[in-house]
Amino acid sequence: MSNKLHTFHIPVMGTGHSVDTPIRVAPFGINSVISIIDDLLVEKVRRFYAKQFSLPYTPIPKKEHDGRAKRITAYLNLVKDVVDIKLEAIRQQPFFQNNDKTKYFEMLPDSSTLRQMYDKLLSMTPGHERESFEQDLTAQMEAGSIDVNIMVKVDLLGETVDGIKLDETFSDAKSALRGFANSKLKANIVFSAGINQSLYAYMTQFKDFYRDRSGEIRKKIILKVSDFRSTMIQGKFLAKKGLEVFEFRIESGLNCGGHAFASNGYLLPTILKEFRDKRDELSELFEPLIRKYYSKIEKSFFGEKIMDSLITVQGGIGTIGETMRLHKDFGMDLTGWASPFLLVPEATPIDESTRELIKNAGEDDLFLSDASPLGVPFNNIKNTGSQIWTKGRMNTKKPGSSCPRGFLKSNTDFTEKPICTASSEYQILKLEQIDNSDMSEEKKAQEIAEVHKKECLCVHLGNGVLINLGILDVDRGPQAICPGSNVAWFNRYYTLREMVDHIYGRGKSLVSETRPHMFAHELKMYVDYFESMTKKAIYDLKEAKRFKSYFENMQNGIDYCLEIAQSKPYHLENLASLAEMASVQRKKLETLWDDFLAELQRRDIALS
Numbered sequence: 001m002s003n004k005l006h007t008f009h010i011p012v013m014g015t016g017h018s019v020d021t022p023i024r025v026a027p028f029g030i031n032s033v034i035s036i037i038d039d040l041l042v043e044k045v046r047r048f049y050a051k052q053f054s055l056p057y058t059p060i061p062k063k064e065h066d067g068r069a070k071r072i073t074a075y076l077n078l079v080k081d082v083v084d085i086k087l088e089a090i091r092q093q094p095f096f097q098n099n100d101k102t103k104y105f106e107m108l109p110d111s112s113t114l115r116q117m118y119d120k121l122l123s124m125t126p127g128h129e130r131e132s133f134e135q136d137l138t139a140q141m142e143a144g145s146i147d148v149n150i151m152v153k154v155d156l157l158g159e160t161v162d163g164i165k166l167d168e169t170f171s172d173a174k175s176a177l178r179g180f181a182n183s184k185l186k187a188n189i190v191f192s193a194g195i196n197q198s199l200y201a202y203m204t205q206f207k208d209f210y211r212d213r214s215g216e217i218r219k220k221i222i223l224k225v226s227d228f229r230s231t232m233i234q235g236k237f238l239a240k241k242g243l244e245v246f247e248f249r250i251e252s253g254l255n256c257g258g259h260a261f262a263s264n265g266y267l268l269p270t271i272l273k274e275f276r277d278k279r280d281e282l283s284e285l286f287e288p289l290i291r292k293y294y295s296k297i298e299k300s301f302f303g304e305k306i307m308d309s310l311i312t313v314q315g316g317i318g319t320i321g322e323t324m325r326l327h328k329d330f331g332m333d334l335t336g337w338a339s340p341f342l343l344v345p346e347a348t349p350i351d352e353s354t355r356e357l358i359k360n361a362g363e364d365d366l367f368l369s370d371a372s373p374l375g376v377p378f379n380n381i382k383n384t385g386s387q388i389w390t391k392g393r394m395n396t397k398k399p400g401s402s403c404p405r406g407f408l409k410s411n412t413d414f415t416e417k418p419i420c421t422a423s424s425e426y427q428i429l430k431l432e433q434i435d436n437s438d439m440s441e442e443k444k445a446q447e448i449a450e451v452h453k454k455e456c457l458c459v460h461l462g463n464g465v466l467i468n469l470g471i472l473d474v475d476r477g478p479q480a481i482c483p484g485s486n487v488a489w490f491n492r493y494y495t496l497r498e499m500v501d502h503i504y505g506r507g508k509s510l511v512s513e514t515r516p517h518m519f520a521h522e523l524k525m526y527v528d529y530f531e532s533m534t535k536k537a538i539y540d541l542k543e544a545k546r547f548k549s550y551f552e553n554m555q556n557g558i559d560y561c562l563e564i565a566q567s568k569p570y571h572l573e574n575l576a577s578l579a580e581m582a583s584v585q586r587k588k589l590e591t592l593w594d595d596f597l598a599e600l601q602r603r604d605i606a607l608s
Helices: 021-028 039-052 067-091 100-106 113-122 128-139 172-181 197-205 228-239 268-296 320-328 339-343 352-360 385-392 424-435 441-452 457-468 485-489 496-503 518-535 541-565 576-602
Strands: 008-010 031-035 146-151 187-192 219-225 245-251 310-314 334-336 366-369 378-381
Touching: 021 031, 021 067, 021 100, 021 146, 021 496, 039 067, 039 172, 039 457, 067 100, 067 146, 067 172, 100 113, 113 128, 146 172, 172 197, 187 245, 197 228, 219 228, 228 245, 228 268, 245 268, 245 334, 268 310, 268 518, 268 541, 320 334, 320 496, 339 352, 339 485, 339 496, 366 485, 385 457, 424 441, 485 518, 518 541, 518 576, 541 576
Parallel strands: 008 031, 008 334, 031 146, 146 187, 187 219, 219 245, 245 310, 310 334
Antiparallel strands: 366 378
16 A cells, blocks of 8 residues: 555564564554564564454464465454554544544644645644544544565575475575565555565466556565665566566665665665666566566556655664755655664554664664575674674583574575575584684684674574564564664654654754754764775786776765755754765775775776
8 A cells, every 4th residue: 555644654664573563553543564584583573462452362273384474374364353443443543633533633744735735734623523523533543554574585495394495486595585475465565675586476366466457456465675786687687577666765785774885886875866767668678578467468457557666765864954955856766764763662563772772872883794594794783692692602511502493594605505694503613724724823713703793593583573462482582673773863762752742843853953954874884894905905907897887886875965065954954964964974885995095006906
């Protein structure tokens, strides 16, 4: 469903930190996204909410045939049932009282038609006309969308209990997709972390991803994208199969939470500008392909034209001024706000100790880590329960995790079948290899430290919700979390209404006026990332060409940031910080590049 009510959504946050967020916020018309990677986690949460709302619950055993898909379907159906129950309870409340119905309407953006109707109601005198207007207003109340996320790279092929590989339709991602497709949700599915052509092709087996006779699509596709080129490639692939993309969701490569997929030096403003300038090319490319598909299968295309895809953005947004720039200057339809909601207990299920870590975190406490077994930089915060637990196992006979979930198995250095680099199995073998090598003791220490950085994210990212709901004791569940660094500027707990009012620029800002602009902070992160790249440089020609491309893209991005900095700031937009940051970081970037070139020259490597 499209968000007819709010101009923001709450993106997915780890496997657990938004797993029940729709139950918390959808009754107030707010869209949010659930991760459906961990079917065993959602089964536990389903049991909890079924009991809380006196709904039927039949367990789906771990070894049941197609159990992963069935558990996901059952959970999503329960979430819808609970949201419907809660929304109906709000609908039944009277107007003109301090209750959730008032909260529902007063959280709407001032530009909302429904909010304007509500404001009109407040000025009406009691009587039959007002009662009729109240009924009409109540009838228009809708729930937010219960959307789901699939990280397409997490797609291992399962096995039977006898070790026989299952058919590819039972892979992790396809099973999750099937679980969503078979649910009764009318919602959106977000595909993140790249492209999985096999998974996309599998969507064609489910009619809910296509138009019905009325022209409606029950389950719509959202692609999380990094640049315009990948947008065209993925959208074209889907269009050839008759699949329309409801939304392209742009995310900053570094200024975000979770796994960080850095671009080759392309800054977010540069990427947004290309989307703004070339937006019309999307439908011009996709529509003929979609119509050709329908013609090929001799099926009617119901509707006059394909959907005009929404273009949205998320990653480090922190003020109304930044939001206004994204909407007005770059034409973004919606924005995503994730990490600040980690400090909104009404919205996210997090254990108390981890939420305290986030509340008290400064900029130095939030960092890009090597904790992910996928080998992708992972946003982290110092001193989580997961880090403490992992460190405590370093010098034992079995460092690492027993790998009870196995979603992130990808390494085949020592085994025929993939294993996880955070697992005891891998770490024992790797540490033995390091110990028996002829490396220097200093090099061995560095290699050992790298091994011990990996954390059991599959399980630990879900423990916080289980502790929060009272399903798991705090001392039995190490907790990992993956906030974006933007959360450093939010320093207390907030009510849902406070955060929504902040997003819409109502009342006093929740962040200091000295907070750097989102573009400024991202710029610094990309220069820091370039510095980390040069520290690990191997100094060959292929790498040198890649670094040169990164450097040139950064220079162009800084030029554009300086251009933006000369414009008039929007309300509560710290545009002055962008000019200052661009100047400082350009000098650092050029120094890093000069040092790299000098080392190339010393090694007699010519870079044309």
